[in-house]
Amino acid sequence: AQSVTQLDSHVSVSEGTPVLLRCNYSSSYSPSLFWYVQHPNKGLQLLLKYTSAATLVKGINGFEAEFKKSETSFHLTKPSAHMSDAAEYFCAVTSGTYKYIFGTGTRLKVLA
């Protein structure tokens, strides 16, 4: 069985400071892992994905995530937050099946 846990429902950071959004997963097989971003009343946009290649994955808008098998984690980071990063972020996992399992989301607030 697969599952995803996003450890924080809300995260607030000041503009220009680092962002850390945490995601832990559970999967019986080698997982593929994804981070998506959703702005209000919009669809989800793929930020980055891990599919068993390099463990450090770089995505769009300066985001990156590191796959740590020993910790079953796939945390999303960004060195310096921008106001436009304020949105909801979803972590998702799949193990080669047709469906993905999404976390419950982390709402990122960026303070001026």
Add this chain to the structure above:
Amino acid sequence: SQTIHQWPATLVQPVGSPLSLECTVEGTSNPNLYWYRQAAGRGLQLLFYSVGIGQISSEVPQNLSASRPQDRQFILSSKKLLLSDSGFYLCAWRPGQGVGYTFGSGTRLTVV
């Protein structure tokens, strides 16, 4: 290039009325298609997925149904809406395993 279209963007419907949400994909063939629902303050719940024409898998028992009358068309329906059907509905597609979803822009359904 591949694009996904979902409409309408917003919908307000009375309890007991029917529902039809449509999703179409362009620029690809035989995509895996998905319907998700996002209730306020909650994550994404997979409702249906389809791997081909006429092939529908339902993930949760509910008041909704889905159909795939054409390769690139996926329809979400209800005969009689309930208040609990309110939410943000997202259509998504992906070309194969290990590849991230591409989401439509979503439909905000409010049942009154």
